[in-house]
Amino acid sequence: MSSDGDEMDYDDFEFEDDEGIEDDNGSQTSIGEAYDAFDDGVAGKPVKKDPWDISYQPKSVEELQEEQKVLVDRVCGLIDSDPSTAATLLRHYHWNPEKLSDKFWEEPAKTLHAAGLSPPSSPSSSTKPLPASNNAKASSSRSRLEPVPTESFECPICCLEFEPEEIASQTLSLGCEHRFCKGCWTEYLERKILDEQESGRVQCMEDGCGRVVGERTVIALVNDKAKDRYRVLLDRTYVDDSPQLKWCPHPGCEYAVFCKESPARKLDQIIPIVHCACGNDFCFGCGFANNHQPLTCRYVKLWQKKCADDSETGNWLMANTKECTKCNATIEKNGGCNHMTCKKCRYEFCWVCQGDWQSHGTSWYNCNRFDEKTGQDARDSQAKSRASLQRYLHYFNRWANHEQSAKLDHQLYQKTERKMEEMQNGSDLTWIEVQFVKRAADVLLEARMSLKWTYAMAFYMKKDLSTEIFEDNQANLEQAVEALSEMLEKPIDATTIMQLKSDMVNKTNYVKKRAEIILDDTLKGHYESRWKFTDRD
Structure with missing residues (x-):
């Protein structure tokens, strides 16, 4: 037979102790x-x-x-x-x-x-x-x-x-x-x-x-x-x-990142964000293509799934519709009266307790004539569903707002460049001296990304004294971000450029400091297992 030459040749080969x-x-x-x-x-x-x-x-x-x-x-x-x-x-x-x-x-x-x-x-x-x-x-x-x-x-x-x-x-x-x-x-x-x-x-x-x-x-x-x-x-x-190597997930990048100590077993304590040579960040733990600090990899996946699937449509249906107790048709209330008639089977029932309408008699506002537990369960279920939906929307809207702002970063940089040119033309400042505007835009975008994930993190957190401190830090950063964003959006007054520069530099430093405070505190909290989470539906 012929050989492809890939197998080892053991002719006269001695298997002896090899010290290295x-x-x-x-x-x-x-x-x-x-x-x-x-x-x-x-x-x-x-x-x-x-x-x-x-x-x-x-x-x-x-x-x-x-x-x-x-x-x-x-x-x-x-x-x-x-x-x-x-x-x-x-x-x-x-x-x-x-x-x-x-x-x-x-x-x-x-x-x-x-x-x-x-x-x-x-x-x-x-x-x-x-x-x-x-x-x-x-x-x-x-x-x-x-x-x-x-x-x-x-x-x-x-x-x-x-x-x-x-x-x-x-x-x-x-x-x-x-x-x-x-x-x-x-x-x-x-x-x-x-x-x-x-x-x-x-x-x-x-x-x-x-x-x-x-x-x-x-x-x-x-x-x-x-x-x-x-x-x-x-x-x-x-x-x-290799568990110590991962490709950068950003399009067009051909770099990989080496990490000697693989963080796979510590993802509930650390968030291993790395900065690739292409200039982009990604998570070494879950491969997410952006910096998702301060939310851990597990809850990033849960949040993305919650935002992407139809689970919230189900929550809305539970909060705003009910099923006919006779034919199970889904019914949405379109008026203030609690007397409901199913268009499919013509069954009449009470919207509040879902009991037979005829049993209510003339006292149709009073649902206590039915089994108390049944009526209470119906009301509790709808109330809980509505409260769950409202809670989700509270955090999702704020998360999505910063997500949208991050997607507009290209436009922000275009505006920043125009603003820098206006400053240079309207004053004695050089191009180097107006770079404080670009730095402000960079810091603003980084802070928005951090804020975005603090809202997803807050959605899963159990309330205690630590979360109150977390929310205070979150509010302080939110206010500082909005103030800096307003500065970047304002038209330039040639007579107040130097004052604008001073104010923007100070506000940029303040935003950067507030962002560092909330990130350091949350990352330290993960490492110390201070935060308590719940897998909300």
Whole structure:
């Protein structure tokens, strides 16, 4: 049989204790220490200001590719394999060389098999079993020469027949011994890459076979378009496989962000917002494409779902409509009288208690003649539904107002630029000196985003003394934001530009300070588990 060259050659290979990796100076370093050193080397991360902040570092595609090469080279040196095999093993173990090393030296054959790199297991194969421990040795060398085919071969997929002398050049068999013609391999691989967006885990065409197609084989068979896409997908899987890396979700950005300590288990205590090299923020925890502080990831998802689905339509219906107790038709009250008649079945009932209208007699304002609990339940249910809807709308309207303001940031910047030009033309101020207007717009937008999420947070908070302080801080920031926004909207008076500059700088600093106060307090409260929440419907 022929081989794609991706399986490891264990001829004369000794599985011995390896103390680590030898560097350029001849000293030994364990793979764990090497990977830690690699992590520290990639860092250059900002120093954490508070315990609820995270350290992170944006990574370009070139940096990601270099990191992959470093890890692949180290694993190649450790287990004496080719780069394609090392990369496949690393992908299977999510680019964790320590875990790979432990598993491989404990059970080499099982580790290779799990990664889709097991050697041929066919009875006709001459491959000897792999050693079971790191002290075992492969016996004598085995021959890699294959017998020359004497019979023709028919591709199981396209049914083309190949003469014995064509088999080696026109067909391909992986280490699993499943042979197909190269034309079928090419079509299969290109479809997997271009249509299904698969890369590092493409498996053999044989149904049920878990053999992974190596990188060298893919590159040798597919066209240039598929090659380029394949390399892009390999980079993406490197990031997707690592809990310490995440792609920036903003359109057109090709950066990923590295965070050595993954915050996944602390998302009820911290809100891991990172600033990408493209200039945008996103949440490392939930992948949300903007800064959603001070609301935690869990409640951001609940809030988005509540705002997006039809649950509030249901709340409105419960608060403003009732069902006929006879035919269950939905009825909306269109007048002040409580005497209702169902247009569908003509059943007459009381809107207040939903009891039969005939039982009310002449005292139709009095619903106490019916079961008290039934009447009370009907009134309580409607009152609670109406109160729930009003509460939601209170917070949603304020949240949506700041959301809309954030969407208008482009127009705000256009207005700001015009205002800066007016100031420059109407005074002796230089372009640098009028930058305070742009800073005011930046601070205003950031404060509005923070305010927006404080309203979503307040919706889920349980009321106590802490929430009263939170709402006081929220009100102070709201007032300061509106005052600064009014300053930016006012027309410019050439005679008062210097006073305007002084007032705007002071108000900008005040808004920034108020925003920092509420964010620091809420983030500290999350970290200390001070806030209490409820999953409201």
